[in-house]
Amino acid sequence: MLRTYAAVGNVPDVVHVHYAPHEYDVIFGSELRQLAGRYPSLYHLHTVYTRELGEERSSDRHFSPEQLEDLCPDWREREIWACGPQSLLDAVEATAGAAGRARHFHVERFRAALAPLGADVTGGTVAFRQAGKSVVVDADGSTPLLRVAEDAGLNPPHGCRMGICHTCDIPLLSGQVRDLRTGAVAGEPGQRIQTCVSAAAGSCELQL
Amino acid sequence: MPIPLPVEISEEALDELGRELDHIYDSTIADLGAADERYIRRLIKAQRSLALGSRLVMLAGAAVRGRARQPSPGRRASSRMIGGVSMIGLGVAKIVENMEIGHNVMHGQWDWMRDPDINSVTWEWDNVCPSDQWKHGHNVVHHTWTNVMGKDRDIGYEIMRVTPKQPWNPVYLAQPVYNTLLGWLFEWGVGVHETDFNKLLKGTAQDRADQLQSLKATGAKAARQVAKDYVLWPALAGSAFVSVLVPNVGANLIRNLWSYMIIFCGHFPQGVYVFDEADVEGETRARWYVRQLLGSANIKGGAAFHLLSGNLDHQIEHHLFPDMPSNRYQRVAPRVKALCSRYGLPYNSASLSRQFGTTTLKIWRYSLPGGTDVSIDRDRVAS
Ligand code: FES
Numbered sequence: 001m002l003r004t005y006a007a008v009g010n011v012p013d014v015v016h017v018h019y020a021p022h023e024y025d026v027i028f029g030s031e032l033r034q035l036a037g038r039y040p041s042l043y044h045l046h047t048v049y050t051r052e053l054g055e056e057r058s059s060d061r062h063f064s065p066e067q068l069e070d071l072c073p074d075w076r077e078r079e080i081w082a083c084g085p086q087s088l089l090d091a092v093e094a095t096a097g098a099a100g101r102a103r104h105f106h107v108e109r110f111r112a113a114l115a116p117l118g119a120d121v122t123g124g125t126v127a128f129r130q131a132g133k134s135v136v137v138d139a140d141g142s143t144p145l146l147r148v149a150e151d152a153g154l155n156p157p158h159g160c161r162m163g164i165c166h167t168c169d170i171p172l173l174s175g176q177v178r179d180l181r182t183g184a185v186a187g188e189p190g191q192r193i194q195t196c197v198s199a200a201a202g203s204c205e206l207q208l
Numbered sequence: 209m210p211i212p213l214p215v216e217i218s219e220e221a222l223d224e225l226g227r228e229l230d231h232i233y234d235s236t237i238a239d240l241g242a243a244d245e246r247y248i249r250r251l252i253k254a255q256r257s258l259a260l261g262s263r264l265v266m267l268a269g270a271a272v273r274g275r276a277r278q279p280s281p282g283r284r285a286s287s288r289m290i291g292g293v294s295m296i297g298l299g300v301a302k303i304v305e306n307m308e309i310g311h312n313v314m315h316g317q318w319d320w321m322r323d324p325d326i327n328s329v330t331w332e333w334d335n336v337c338p339s340d341q342w343k344h345g346h347n348v349v350h351h352t353w354t355n356v357m358g359k360d361r362d363i364g365y366e367i368m369r370v371t372p373k374q375p376w377n378p379v380y381l382a383q384p385v386y387n388t389l390l391g392w393l394f395e396w397g398v399g400v401h402e403t404d405f406n407k408l409l410k411g412t413a414q415d416r417a418d419q420l421q422s423l424k425a426t427g428a429k430a431a432r433q434v435a436k437d438y439v440l441w442p443a444l445a446g447s448a449f450v451s452v453l454v455p456n457v458g459a460n461l462i463r464n465l466w467s468y469m470i471i472f473c474g475h476f477p478q479g480v481y482v483f484d485e486a487d488v489e490g491e492t493r494a495r496w497y498v499r500q501l502l503g504s505a506n507i508k509g510g511a512a513f514h515l516l517s518g519n520l521d522h523q524i525e526h527h528l529f530p531d532m533p534s535n536r537y538q539r540v541a542p543r544v545k546a547l548c549s550r551y552g553l554p555y556n557s558a559s560l561s562r563q564f565g566t567t568t569l570k571i572w573r574y575s576l577p578g579g580t581d582v583s584i585d586r587d588r589v590a591s
Contacts, residue, residue, distance in 0.1 A: 102549050159348030164530045166316035
């Protein structure tokens with residue numbers, strides 16, 4: 001965001017509190033310092049090194065309302081953008097909420113909620129094993145296995161089709177599947193997977 | 209037409225809200241581990257000990273009474289007291305088994321542990337309703353179609369009028385009476401809920417066969433429950449059969465009344481929204497979330513209350529994330545609430561007396577024709 005503003009030469013009045021374990025852990029550290037040098041009256045960078053004092057005192061340096069007061073006394077008049085681990089976001093959100101500034105609190109996330117599927121995601125051959133017979137079909141890496149089975153003329157158990165009811169769970173016999181909501185890959189034989197929100201990640205075998 | 213919202217929210221903001229809720233879910237699920245496992249395993253152990261302990265004390269109480277036809281007044285009094293205490297113990301054990309353990313295990317909340325004994329496939333709860341019927345009627349129908357008229361069979365459980373959207377008919381005049389009755393006999397109501405009596409009596413041959421099948425399954429499960437609570441355990445007391453039978457009946461009644469009260473506070477209190485089928489056509493994930501939020505209500509309470517209500521005092525969180533382990537709801541609740549206040553959405557949370565009080569008032573009021581829709585004024589809100 002800052003980079004975009006700087007590129008168009010229109011840096012707003014920003015107080016940036018950056019937490020990192022040590023100085024060398026600061027992401028884009030030199031770029032940020034350069035920016036601070038270029039816009040001394042607009043861009044105020046505070047770096048807080050949480051581990052410098054040793055493990056035992058590190059929590060003293062974590063975000064706290066007092067610390068915020070100290071670094072940015074007029075924070076109540078500002079929009080707040082936060083990005084970082086959940087505990088930090090929670091602490092900042094609670095502080096903002098307590099001061100009635102919840103509406104001015106915004107979160108930027110490291111991780112997208114709906115996992116974008118990378119170029120490396122491929123489907124494969126899916127085998128649905130049933131007592132006495134099995135149905136083998138090709139599937140891509142983004143179609144839910146429930147759909148794959150239905151398109152193959154099977155009628156596996158299902159309910160909500162949106163990942164909440166677990167009616168569609170069936171055991172994975174071999175191979176890997178991907179949870180389409182999180183992108184997480186599951187591949188332990190015997191594990192029950194939710195077919196309505198999982199797709200093949202390579203070839204796999206399922207028990208119907 | 210998408211669901212009506214109480215405030216104006218742009219489509220982009222709604223999607224962002226959906227993503228933030230997804231993130232709460234994903235980060236919590238990613239964080240599950242040993243502490244959560246310990247919680248459920250310990251709870252199950254404690255619950256089983258309490259149930260067994262109460263049953264043994266019950267038998268001891270019967271023994272104190274002795275075999276005499278005419279026990280001394282002192283013996284009779286202490287036997288009664290022991291019976292009463294063990295009845296409450298067993299009642300609490302049944303409440304915990306049904307609500308915090310059974311209901312949540314059957315949602316698949318603990319399937320991630322991959323424990324063959326604690327999972328949604330095999331769990332059979334201490335209730336006359338067969339688990340597989342419950343999982344269909346509850347997890348699939350109710351949780352997918354929450355508060356959608358004509359879809360969610362839990363709106364007044366198809367026997368009561370709890371919103372003016374339901375057309376009135378004279379049968380509802382009696383609902384204040386059968387509502388009370390349902391409280392006392394709650395597990396039996398739950399047991400026959402999955403059976404569609406309309407279809408059973410007037411449906412096609414196939415319908416009738418299906419419904420008869422479901423009723424039979426309930427019958428079989430109920431027979432096992434009755435045999436366990438009202439025959440086998442009392443029989444262990446021999447001639448003092450009745451001294452064990454009575455507290456068993458009492459324990460089931462305690463469980464019935466308590467679960468009835470908590471469950472009725474989930475979707476009926478003042479301020480809860482009811483939707484039409486047209487509202488949910490082509491519903492996005494974000495709007496599904498908002499519907500769950502608007503259609504559910506929380507009850508305020510402490511740690512003991514969380515446990516005894518099966519964490520359904522966090523009904524909102526439960527409906528947003530039905531398969532998230534229930535011990536996590538209290539931790540995600542402040543985040544959900546903060547999101548609601550950021551987006552200007554209501555978060556219906558109040559005391560038990562307010563939630564249960566307004567629920568009961570509605571049941572009385574809507575037994576008569578008319579009534580205004582308290583939850584939403586469609587002309588005034590953004591859609
Ligand atoms: S069909 Fe409901 S979770 Fe898959």
